[in-house]
Amino acid sequence: MAVKITDRIGRRLGFRLVGLGLILIGCFVRIVDPYPVQMSRLIYFDILQRISPRIFDPDLPVRVVDIDEKSLTAWGQWPWPRTQLGQMVERLGDYGAAAIAFDVLFAEPDRYSPIRLLQDPSLSGILQVDRSAINLDNDVKFAAEIVKWPVVLGVAARGSESASDIVPKAGLVEIGENPAAGLVGVSHWTSLAPPLGESAAGVGGVNVSPLGGLGVVRRVPVLWSGPGGVMPGLGVEALRVAIGEPVYFAEGSQDELGIMLEVGVGDFLLPTTENGEIWVRYRRDNPGLYLSADDVMRDADDPALRAEIEGRIILVGTSAAGLFDMRETALGESVPGVSIHAQIIEQIILGDMLSRSDVTAALELLAFVILGVVVTVVMSSFGAVASFIAGGMAAAVVMAISWLAFQNQSVLFDATFPLAGGMANFGLLAGYLFVSTEREKRVIRQTFSHYVAPEILDEMEANGHQLRLGGETQEITVMFSDIRGFTPLSESVSATDLVELLNELFSEIGDQILIERGTIDKFIGDAVMAFWNAPLPLENHPCRAAMAALKMRKALDVFNASHLMQGRSPIALATGVATGAACVGNIGSRRRFNYTVIGDVVNVAARIEQNCRHVDYDVLVSHTVQQVTRSDLALLEAGYVDLKGKREPEPVYVLVGDTDLAGSADFQALQAAHLSLLAAIREQASQAVVAERCDECARLAVAVEPGLTPFYRALPGRAADFRAEIHTGGPLFSHHNGQRKAAE
Incomplete structure (x- = not known):
């Protein structure tokens, strides 16, 4: 007894060591954080936002002036002359915009400027203008207009060296160990046509993802590290200009170099990732955010339009299909890029900022470890079912914590890795438990196979090792199928070839019996016996047996056409099927017995099969089978035949088809x-x-x-x-x- 207890403790300890190893492997995978783990986490965060998106608030001081299809139709193709854009700025300024930010680029001089047109060799000999207009420059006029108003111009990241260095308009105060060192880097910015850069109140990056970034926009850099200094994003720069702040505050780690924690602009604090990005808390795109540029450009003073613009931050961008500024959000929507800048300003003003820190990541790893320990300990002590229940309860707690953290604290807590890791641990441990259990069962089975037949072992496993002699009487359907002309076949081939032939044939026809859920009782030389409705009840079992006989006929045709039968006479089968009461159970001696059937129906099926030669057809069924299946099968009366041991002839029927x-x-x-x-x-x-x-x-x-x-x-x-x-x-x-x- 002491040895058994020691073995049990040793197996449990070994199992727990395997579980601990899996937990350590999972921790290593989470620390390495491969791409599939990252993507599952991001998709989960998308799902959280889709379940509970931010609600659009029409009272927030943010609007987008949309250069839409209507505006392009009314005012011409893009890009518009800078004089026309100057008129837009003037209109927005007159309407009382708190800040005007352009999510468009002014990298080259205006091609519509008279001075540019006269420099075109193809036009210099055609155009004639007044000498006073020779030096007219639309960029100068545009700059003269934007200098009057709080205008923010946009620049874009680019990889080529043809761009000029852009100097930010705002200062930066760093707190900590140089947090700006870890910002997303930009090699070059697109230029601003002179003298626009000097006239603008602010300059911001229009990119909503690092250079070359595609797909769903989830995080947007607030600050960029550029060649001319730290460049703010367009949205946060528009907010700074609107509130009149001259500097940003960047707070970083006091112990590590280049770790950004949060960015401050005025009274607003933005929790960021370590490289200066913020998670965008999305809402559904709403038409209330947009004002058509065509409406703004109209000369008439519109009180309703003034109410939408006055005191608000105005972002100028485009949703026109041909200008290719559509991006996908975490909510699965395609929106103009300028809309993402607008949503960033909205969530900053609301203070509804998503956050995710190293502490959150550590708690996720701790949740994974706890789940793994729960699964391992419970499975080693109480088995897989109890472990599944306990693990499921722990997983539900993790999911609840993740949802409450998102809903109440705007914290992004990843539940996917603890859950996926816990399920992986459960699956691997369950597999290990199954393999070890099966190994023990194989040892027992190999030992018992020296003493009892394999079919007894099957029933021992199914019935909890409680076997006894005897059986019960029930209605069953019995089939006998015999090879016709077996003697000539056995004389024409060697014993080895005959065994191979019989094995292949019985495999083919036996499969058809199993497909129709029959039980193969035994192979008797060149014949097979099978029955239906035992050991498990089977509805419509006479029809099942008849269908098995039809499938055996087709399988035999395929077998006769196979390479094994090349050069040999085709094999024919004679099959008899009968339904009746029989005793089903373990029959034999107390030391060795078989699961089989005994009863008159067995003899009837065997005798009907023998009468196939007399009737000259391959499948015969009894009258009891015909009574049950006549509405389901194609049967024809074949008369009365003598059955050995029976006083009177029995009616039989040929089975033609389904x-x-x-x-x-x-x-x-x-x-x-x-x-x-x-x-x-x-x-x-x-x-x-x-x-x-x-x-x-x-x-x-x-x-x-x-x-x-x-x-x-x-x-x-x-x-x-x-x-x-x-x-x-x-x-x-x-x-x-x-x-x-x-x-x-």
């Missing part, structure tokens, strides 16, 4: 002709009439089942099998026997 065949027009015609033939026989019509109707049936059978042709050819010699008086034991009974013996 339900589809039974409903076909060809079979219906054959069935009508068959009934006419039987009527002629029972009315004792002349031999000529019987022969004529047999020929008619044989002709119709070609289109239904060619195997019926021998059946109808032999039928005139079996006319006595169909006489109505046979089953009564009357005078024709002995006449029938004598007639059949004479025929034989």
Whole structure:
């Protein structure tokens, strides 16, 4: 007993060590953080936002002036002349905009400037202008207009060296160990056509993701590290200009270099990632955010438009399809890039900022470890089912913590890794438990196989090792199938080839029995015995057995066409099926027994199979089978036959086909002709009439089942099998026997 306890403790300890190893591997994977782990985390955060997106507040001081299709139709293709944009700035300024930020680029001088047009060699000899207009420059006029108002111009990151260095307009105060050193870097910014850069109140980066970044926009850099200094993003720069702040505050780690914690602008604090990005808390795109540029450009003073612009931060951008500024959000929407800048300003003003710190990541790892420990300890002590329940409860707690943290604190807590890691641990540990258990079962099975038959072991496993002699009486369907002409076949091949042939054949036909959920009782030389409705109840089991016989017929055709039968005569089967009561159970001695069936129905099925030669057809079924399946199968009456051990002949039926065949027009015609033939026989019509109707049936059978042709050819010699008086034991009974013996 002490040895058993020691073994049990040793196995449990080994199991827990395996669980601990899996937990350590999971921790290593989370620290390395490969791409699949990152993507699952990001997708989970998207799902959180889709479940509970931010609500649009029309009272927030942010609007987008949209250069939409309507505006392009009214004012011409993009880019518009800078004089026209100056008019837009003037209109927005007059309407009282707190800040005007352009999410468009002014990298090159205006091509519509008179000075530029006159410098074009193809136009210099054509255009004639007043000398006073020669030096007119639209960029100068645009700069003269924007200097009057709080205008922010946009620049974009680019990789080429053809751009000029852009100097930020705002100062930066760093707190900590140089937090700006870890910002997302930009090699070069697009230039601003002179003198626009000097006239603007602010300059901001229009990119919503690092250079080359594609796909869903989840994080947007607030500050960029550029060649001319730290450049703010367009949205936060527009906010700074609107509130009149000259500097940003960047707070970083006091112990590590280049770690950004948060950015301050005025009274607003923005928690950031260590490289200066913020998580965007999205809302559904709303038409209330947008004002058409066409409406702004109209000369008439519109009080409703003034109410939308006055005191608000105005972002100028485009949603026109041809200008390619559409980006995908975490909510699965495609929105103009300027809308993302607007949403950043909204969430800064609301203070609804998503955050995710190293502490959160550490708590996620701790949640994974706790889940792994719960799964390991419970499974090692109480098994897989208890572990699944306990792990499921722990996973539900993790999910609840993640949701509450997002909903109430705007904290992004990743539940995917603890859950996925916990499930992976559960699956691997369950697999380990299964393998170790199966190994023990194999050892026991190998030991017992020296003493009992394999089928007994199967039932021992199924019934908890509680076996006893005896059985129970129930209705079953029995099938016997025998190879015709086996003796000539065995004489024509070697014993080795014969065994290979039989194994292949029994595999083919045995599969059909199993497909129809039959139980193969035994192989008896060149025959197979199977039964249905035991050990498990089976609905419509006579039909199942009949369908198995039909499938065996098709499988035999395939087998006869295989390479094993090349150069050999085709194999034929004779199959008998009967339904009746039998005793099903373990039958034998107390030391060795078999699971089998005993009863009259077994003998009936075996004798019906033997009469296939007499009837000259391959599949015969008993009257009990026909009574149950006549509406589902194509059956034809085959008369009464003698069964060895039976006092009176038994009615049998040939199985022609399945339900589809039974409903076909060809079979219906054959069935009508068959009934006419039987009527002629029972009315004792002349031999000529019987022969004529047999020929008619044989002709119709070609289109239904060619195997019926021998059946109808032999039928005139079996006319006595169909006489109505046979089953009564009357005078024709002995006449029938004598007639059949004479025929034989």
